[in-house]
Amino acid sequence: MTEMTPLIALAGNPNAGKSALFNALTGARQKIANYPGVTVERKSGHFALPDGRPAELIDLPGSYSLDPGSPDEEVTRNVITGQFNAERNLDAIVIVLDAANLDNHLRFALEVIALGRPVVVALNMMDLAERDGLTLDPAKLQDALGVPVVPTVAVRRKGLDDLKAALDGQLSRPSNTQNVIVPQEWDHGLRKQAQKIAAQAIVSETAGKRWSERADALFLHPIAGPFILLSILFVMFQAVFAWSEAPIGWIEGATEWVAAGVEANMPSGFLRDFLIEGAIAGVGSVVVFLPQILILFLFILLLEASGYMTRAAYIMDRLMAGVGLSGRSFIPLLSSFACAIPGIMATRSISDHNDRLTTILIAPLMTCAARLPVYAIIIGAFIPNTNVGGGVGLQGLVLFGLYIFGIVGAMLAALILRRTVTAGPNAGFLMEMPKYQLPRIKDIFLGLWQRAVVFLRRAGTIIFAATVVLWLLLTFPKVPLDSPMSQVDYSAAGRITNVIAPIVKPIGFDRDIALALIPAMAAREVAVAALATTYAIDAPDEETEAKSLTERLQSKWSLPTALAFLAWFVFAPQCISTIAVTRRETNGWKWPMFMLGYLFALAYAAAGITYWSAVALGL
Amino acid sequence: MTATTLDQLKLRQSAEIVTIDWSSMSDAEGARLRALGLDEGIFVEKLHKGMFGSNDPIALKVGRMMIAVRKSHAMAITIDSVQAAV
Numbered sequence: 030m031t032e033m034t035p036l037i038a039l040a041g042n043p044n045a046g047k048s049a050l051f052n053a054l055t056g057a058r059q060k061i062a063n064y065p066g067v068t069v070e071r072k073s074g075h076f077a078l079p080d081g082r083p084a085e086l087i088d089l090p091g092s093y094s095l096d097p098g099s100p101d102e103e104v105t106r107n108v109i110t111g112q113f114n115a116e117r118n119l120d121a122i123v124i125v126l127d128a129a130n131l132d133n134h135l136r137f138a139l140e141v142i143a144l145g146r147p148v149v150v151a152l153n154m155m156d157l158a159e160r161d162g163l164t165l166d167p168a169k170l171q172d173a174l175g176v177p178v179v180p181t182v183a184v185r186r187k188g189l190d191d192l193k194a195a196l197d198g199q200l201s202r203p204s205n206t207q208n209v210i211v212p213q214e215w216d217h218g219l220r221k222q223a224q225k226i227a228a229q230a231i232v233s234e235t236a237g238k239r240w241s242e243r244a245d246a247l248f249l250h251p252i253a254g255p256f257i258l259l260s261i262l263f264v265m266f267q268a269v270f271a272w273s274e275a276p277i278g279w280i281e282g283a284t285e286w287v288a289a290g291v292e293a294n295m296p297s298g299f300l301r302d303f304l305i306e307g308a309i310a311g312v313g314s315v316v317v318f319l320p321q322i323l324i325l326f327l328f329i330l331l332l333e334a335s336g337y338m339t340r341a342a343y344i345m346d347r348l349m350a351g352v353g354l355s356g357r358s359f360i361p362l363l364s365s366f367a368c369a370i371p372g373i374m375a376t377r378s379i380s381d382h383n384d385r386l387t388t389i390l391i392a393p394l395m396t397c398a399a400r401l402p403v404y405a406i407i408i409g410a411f412i413p414n415t416n417v418g419g420g421v422g423l424q425g426l427v428l429f430g431l432y433i434f435g436i437v438g439a440m441l442a443a444l445i446l447r448r449t450v451t452a453g454p455n456a457g458f459l460m461e462m463p464k465y466q467l468p469r470i471k472d473i474f475l476g477l478w479q480r481a482v483v484f485l486r487r488a489g490t491i492i493f494a495a496t497v498v499l500w501l502l503l504t505f506p507k508v509p510l511d512s513p514m515s516q517v518d519y520s521a522a523g524r525i526t527n528v529i530a531p532i533v534k535p536i537g538f539d540r541d542i543a544l545a546l547i548p549a550m551a552a553r554e555v556a557v558a559a560l561a562t563t564y565a566i567d568a569p570d571e572e573t574e575a576k577s578l579t580e581r582l583q584s585k586w587s588l589p590t591a592l593a594f595l596a597w598f599v600f601a602p603q604c605i606s607t608i609a610v611t612r613r614e615t616n617g618w619k620w621p622m623f624m625l626g627y628l629f630a631l632a633y634a635a636a637g638i639t640y641w642s643a644v645a646l647g648l
Numbered sequence: 649m650t651a652t653t654l655d656q657l658k659l660r661q662s663a664e665i666v667t668i669d670w671s672s673m674s675d676a677e678g679a680r681l682r683a684l685g686l687d688e689g690i691f692v693e694k695l696h697k698g699m700f701g702s703n704d705p706i707a708l709k710v711g712r713m714m715i716a717v718r719k720s721h722a723m724a725i726t727i728d729s730v731q732a733a734v
Binding site: 161220458461 | 674676679680681683684685687695696697698699700702704705707710711712713715716717718720721
């Protein structure tokens with residue numbers, strides 16, 4: 030045996046409770062990375078074997094079969110069979126089975142057991158099976174399968190010690206890796222065998238409470254179902270704004286406090302200006318969004334963990350079919366309202382290539398949280414805060430309209446893409462809808478924590494760097510005292526902008542906007558920071574500098590320009606991370622370049638049409 | 649009742665799958681159908697219709713799972729001995 034830490038993988042059907050078991054075994058000490066070359070997440074963590082030895086655990090993507098139907102399943106197959114270069118050979122495999130779903134889940138288990146590697150079966154969700162009126166005999170299952178079977182309830186941390194003990198036993202057993210991939214023709218035979226074994230293991234089966242089915246009578250009701258979904262989405266977006274107000278205030282307060290502290294304690298000069306105007310202002314204007322992003326993710330994680338998300342996909346399938354997609358695209362698109370990056374990564378579960386590609390291409394059109402600051406500042410400055418009746422404010426209505434604009438744009442884009450570049454047969458919609466489950470609060474917070482870390486790392490690196498570079502470009506070279514030019518015009522950034530300005534002039538954008546568009550390529554929210562930085566540097570005196578960005582925008586921009594700016598941000602692919610993740614997910618530059626091209630064209634057209642319509646209407 | 653296709657199944661009725669027209673779908677789709685437990689000789693029960701009562705997609709009870717299937721696939725699945733579910 031080698032001296033290395035044993036590597037153990039969790040494998041099993043989707044919805045078998047793999048991730049819950051992974052969390053239960055490893056706790057919060059997890060590492061999420063990507064396998065090189067492919068875009069499948071590698072989730073790993075450590076736990077201690079009964080004798081105290083550490084073992085590394087990886088959570089493989091859920092699979093129905095070793096015959097892969099999606100990029101996710103392909104990674105699972107390759108890791109399990111030891112054909113994956115980026116992963117060392119497994120020392121043992123834990124097959125996670127849903128105890129209430131044996132006849133279906135055993136199929137995959139039989140395929141894996143046939144490989145002859147050290148295997149332990151975790152008969153998971155025993156509590157749900159019992160509640161479902163099912164009594165199982167794990168010993169009988171163990172006899173039939175020929176490998177150790179351990180009953181577990183991952184969410185209640187039950188059976189973990191037994192599982193570790195069984196793993197310890199399997200690790201000391203020499204592995205006879207025969208790597209028999211069950212041929213596809215055996216498919217039917219496998220199913221029959223799985224059913225036979227399941228029947229042996231089931232001691233008794235009564236009707237049970239079926240509360241999950243009763244819940245579905247409501248949630249999947251042909252009329253009530255869609256309205257409930259709509260209400261949930263409404264509450265979700267409402268909460269994103271309502272609940273975030275207070276924490277946003279705290280973050281803004283903290284940013285000001287830090288800036289004031291720096292101002293009071295540092296001698297004035299280049300470094301102080303750089304810290305206050307560049308670093309603190311730039312990063313502060315982005316971190317402000319953390320509350321909104323986390324609230325949106327809180328809802329998405331709850332919907333996913335409870336099992337409702339697949340019902341939402343089911344309800345939406347009919348509508349999505351209308352534009353050539355399926356209900357499966359609904360989940361990635363909903364995530365894209367928080368951020369297109371996790372959205373695009375969530376498309377991995379879509380088995381059809383063209384479906385998946387189309388979903389990736391339209392994901393950036395969903396209004397992500399990064400656009401909110403841009404929308405918020407422009408709407409706040411230019412749309413009067415009046416009531417249009419029934420307690421609905423005009424500002425909120427415009428914001429809602431921008432969301433709708435993005436959704437409609439995405440649907441039209443999908444419709445056209447599915448008939449041209451991503452044309453192909455309609456792939457259908459086959460999906461398992463798992464039983465409802467009470468989400469475990471700890472798991473939800475673990476998920477939220479991971480998102481927060483990812484976001485803050487982004488704010489700390491890309492966004493910080495972009496803001497700093499822009500500040501430097503704007504500050505140097507310094508305008509000579511006798512020059513009639515402003516600092517912005519004289520600076521390096523101003524000179525670069527001179528090239529871009531004529532291009533965006535026809536759609537109503539002046540030089541300051543052209544300037545803000547450049548760093549906004551790094552991340553959309555930087556546009557606000559960029560405008561703030563530009564106007565802060567350009568302020569002729571202290572009094573003007575004290576004016577808020579809102580007031581300065583009002584004095585510098587016309588209403589048509591402001592509207593065109595909003596229209597631009599609905600479509601423009603202003604986010605380098607999205608382009609990067611698209612390149613990774615599509616394995617090449619072709620599709621990210623296509624995305625960049627088509628979105629810029631749409632943005633240019635939308636902004637132009639908006640600007641000239643507004644001018645024609647005399648706004 | 650005589651043989652018909654799965655998309656004709658009524659709510660809360662169950663039936664046995666007699667044949668599946670594998671040639672009407674790709675190998676991958678066929679494998680996925682089987683992976684989700686839809687195969688010849690299996691009993692299914694129709695649990696739910698789609699949005700606003702359409703039959704595309706429908707939700708089926710297969711074993712102890714609930715599976716969503718679109719009409720295009722349901723039409724390729726021949727069923728027999730329709731009976732009211734207990």
